[in-house]
Amino acid sequence: MTNPEAGLAVFGGTFDPIHFGHLKSACAVRDYLGVPCVKLVPSCIPPHREKPSSTPAHRLSMLQIATCEDKRMAVDDREISRRGVSYTADTLASFRSELGTTVPLYFILGIDSYVTIHKWHHWKGLTDIAHLIVLDRPGYLAEVSSEVQLWSQNRLVEDPNDMKHRAFGCICLVSLVQVDVSATDLRNKLKAGVRPTGKMPEKVIDFALKHGLYGE
Numbered sequence: 001m002t003n004p005e006a007g008l009a010v011f012g013g014t015f016d017p018i019h020f021g022h023l024k025s026a027c028a029v030r031d032y033l034g035v036p037c038v039k040l041v042p043s044c045i046p047p048h049r050e051k052p053s054s055t056p057a058h059r060l061s062m063l064q065i066a067t068c069e070d071k072r073m074a075v076d077d078r079e080i081s082r083r084g085v086s087y088t089a090d091t092l093a094s095f096r097s098e099l100g101t102t103v104p105l106y107f108i109l110g111i112d113s114y115v116t117i118h119k120w121h122h123w124k125g126l127t128d129i130a131h132l133i134v135l136d137r138p139g140y141l142a143e144v145s146s147e148v149q150l151w152s153q154n155r156l157v158e159d160p161n162d163m164k165h166r167a168f169g170c171i172c173l174v175s176l177v178q179v180d181v182s183a184t185d186l187r188n189k190l191k192a193g194v195r196p197t198g199k200m201p202e203k204v205i206d207f208a209l210k211h212g213l214y215g216e
């Protein structure tokens with residue numbers, strides 16, 4: 001039985017498109033933490049990268065198609081509803097206000113995102129709201145700046161049990177599943193007319209092709 005008091009895990013991203021790197025990682029983190037649900041939160045306008053190729057509505061639909069058969073995975077559209085640039089600090093603050101002060105809130109991100117965290121809006125305050133779960137990712141090195149190293153050193157934990165009795169404040173680097181896939185690679189494949197079988201759900205590929213999301 002899962003217990004809501006075990007906390008909530010939130011996975012943010014552009015998801016342009018959603019792929020098995022996201023989905024398998026989300027499942028693995030959910031089991032690792034023992035939380036009842038992972039919420040996938042697509043950004044509206046990501047602050048630190050080029051404009052997504054597909055619209056927020058199409059990215060949201062792809063997430064819904066990819067997760068609809070898994071009751072322990074949910075899609076949350078608050079960043080899209082909020083419109084404008086999507087700051088993780090705002091999103092986590094909004095989840096925190098719903099959860100109250102004692103329930104653990106976990107924010108999942110890949111190591112490639114974590115190494116840029118010092119450029120994020122209100123980044124030092126993120127661990128005042130949530131724990132950070134940093135995923136290992138094939139092909140990416142954990143080279144963090146000295147500023148992030150200094151900030152993180154008193155927050156790093158290795159055992160997930162160390163986070164369970166605290167609502168926020170820890171950073172945990174995990175190596176759970178290794179899925180060598182990126183959305184960039186999938187957009188390129190779809191653009192070139194190559195069906196990326198095995199890299200993302202078949203129904204999501206069909207949706208992307210039907211709507212011509214990544215074509216010429």
Ligand code: ATP
Pocket residue numbers: 012013014015016020021022025108109110111112113135136137138179180181182183184185
């Ligand atoms: P792009 O290639 O367009 O940059 P992406 O594949 O990195 O996309 P995003 O939607 O930008 O996908 O990623 C959302 C989050 O998921 C980020 O924190 C990212 O680091 C993480 N992530 C993406 N792919 C993987 C993967 N294969 N394994 C682990 N984490 C991943």
